Amino acid sequence: KAFDIDSEFPWELRHGVPLGVDEETLCSPGVWPAKEELKGQLPEYEDLPPPGSMDNYSSAVLHEDAIEATFYEEDKLDMVIGPSSIEGAAITCGCLPEDLCAGPLGAIEEADKLRTIFDGAAPGMNDHIRKNTKEKTTCPGLAEEEEWVLLKADVTKAHRRVKVSKKGWKYQIAIVKGKYWVNKLAWALLATMAALGCPLSWKKTIMGLVNTWLGFRIQTKLPAAAVGRLKHRVMVALLRDISDGKRFSYDEIAEGLGRLQWATNAFPLVKPFLQPFWAWKTVILLLINSVITSTSPFCPTSSTHGATDAVADDTTATIGGWFSDLQNPRQVDVSWFFLQLTKDNAPWAFDKSSPQRRIAALEMFGTLLLFRRLAQEDKIGGHSVYIPLLTDNLGNALSILNHRTKKWPCSPILMELVLQAHVFHTPIAIRHVKRDFNIWADALTNSDFWGFCPAKEIVLDISDDSWLLLPKLMLLGKNQGA
Structure with missing residues (x-):
């Protein structure tokens, strides 16, 4: 329990978790960032129509006998209630018959089984759940592998083993052969797990030097992973x-x-x-x-570190940053730079009504400038090391760490950044800090050079010839009206 922040979660399951259609979903114990935190403002949602019922898909009609047998099996496990009439289902859910929302069922034929799918998106349930979820969650991938192990196991029907509070049952209605089934999930799960242990899917339990995880082929001895x-x-x-x-x-x-x-x-x-x-x-x-050469996730950390920031108003945009190879440098010890962006050297920053609308891209551009400068330093010298960087833009930090952004012109800046990292074999180790802890970079962006050594100012080259890809991408976006 001392090392598991989710240790209290099983106790919350005793009463059931909110589904999220009519009420907010549960928040994690500080694991996932809030949507407001990522965007810097409260997310805006349009008024959503209430969820409604839909008929099953043709695949479910074709396999309705097999699907019905699945529901009878789950009824024995106390995971569903049924079959019943519409009136009986309404009594079970504590609502009126017209309030029941039956989601369409589908069936997918897999190699060894028939998978039943409940579509919560088409009737509109998922949109309400998304609106009522304050946090933004991410799924683990290969980059989250901290240990390379030989044994792989899977919990059978894990997504079906979380109890939903009774208030949400009316949105989990399935109709098979005209009969109503209420998906409530198993309230007795905890007692079952305590008595029998975790319900593993033994056919998915594998041990060997070569394993498959999340669809990828993993060689645990090297270690290496591939599609x-x-x-x-x-x-x-x-x-x-x-x-x-x-x-x-x-x-x-x-x-x-x-x-x-x-x-x-x-x-x-x-x-x-x-x-x-x-x-x-x-x-x-x-x-x-092509064979992509990646740096090892276990490479050492560079002693060189730094931070950047950007500021903009209706007519101007500036970027500032500093770096040092001292562990605890004084302000006078750091190398620093200040860059005034104009319509000539950075037209993408002024293509909207105000440079303020490009602030996220400006801050990511500052990170790119600092990373490129440090990666080119002789002290880095092409060795595989992490270069610690700081930013007070949480959204940018997550985009860089995930190598992904959907916003323009952040996307071409990120492309240039990861290409620079690839060329110099230097992974990006960026970390988010609150603005109060980024005061040196903030001062530089506001043309406050007091405390910095004038002899340590660095002049950066941002001409088109200095980039690997960025000018071509910006031109492409301009031509396509991005």
């Missing part, structure tokens, strides 16, 4: 079709982009290039097929 052979063939075939100019339907584009986004867990440096998907299809094909 599985069959899935790699699918990816390469998709990219070749795109490169050859093959036409795709909307669904095929969505499916293909989803596959590529998943594959970037093994090729993280490719993630930013998915933003201008069509324009950079050839580049993505070359990158995904």
Whole structure:
């Protein structure tokens, strides 16, 4: 318990967790950042229509006997209540019959089983849950692997083993052969786990030097990870079709982009290039097929560290930053820079009504300038080391660490940043700090040079010739009206 911040969560399950349609979902114990924290302002949502019922998909109708058998099995485990009439289901949920929302069921044929799918998006339940969720969660990927282990296990029906409070039952209605089933999930789960242990799916329990996790082939002895052979063939075939100019339907584009986004867990440096998907299809094909040399996640940390900031008003934009190889430098000891951006040297910062609307991109550009400067230093010398950087923009820190952003012009700046990291074999170790702890960089952006040594000022080159990719990307975005 002393090392598990989720140790109290099982006790919250005794009474059931809020589904989130009519009320806010539970917040984590300080694990996930709030949406307000990421955006710097409260997220805005349009008024949503109330959820409604929908008929099952044709795949569920085709396999309704098998789906019905699944519900009877779960009824024995006290995970559902049914079958019953619409009136009986309403009594179970404590609501009126017209308040019941039946989500459409679907069926997916897998190699060894039939998977039943409950679609909460189409009837509108998911939109309400998203609106009532204050935090933004992320899923673990290959980069979160801290230990390389030989044993892999999986909890059977893990997503179905969380009790939902009775208030949300009316949104978990399934209709099979005209009968109503109420998904409540098992309140007796804790007693079952205490008596019998965690319900593992034994067919998914694997031990060996080569293992599969999240769809990736992991060699634990090296260690190394890669996309599985069959899935790699699918990816390469998709990219070749795109490169050859093959036409795709909307669904095929969505499916293909989803596959590529998943594959970037093994090729993280490719993630930013998915933003201008069509324009950079050839580049993505070359990158995904090439051998990408990545630095080890266990490489040492550089003694050089620094921080940046940016400020803008309706007419001006400035960037400032500092760095030092001393562990606890004084202000007079650090090397520093100050950069005044103009419509000539950074037109992208002035293409809106005010540079203030580009503040996130300006701050990420400052991080790029500092990282490039430090990566080029002789003291770094191409060795695989982490360069610790600081920023007071939490959204930028997460975008850089995840190699992903959907905003323009942050996306081309991030592409240049990860390409610089790739060329210099130097991973980016950026950390978020509150503005109160970033006072030196903040002072520089406001042209306050008091306390800094004039002899330690660094002049940075931001001309087009100094970049690997950035000017071409900015020009592409300008031509496409980004």
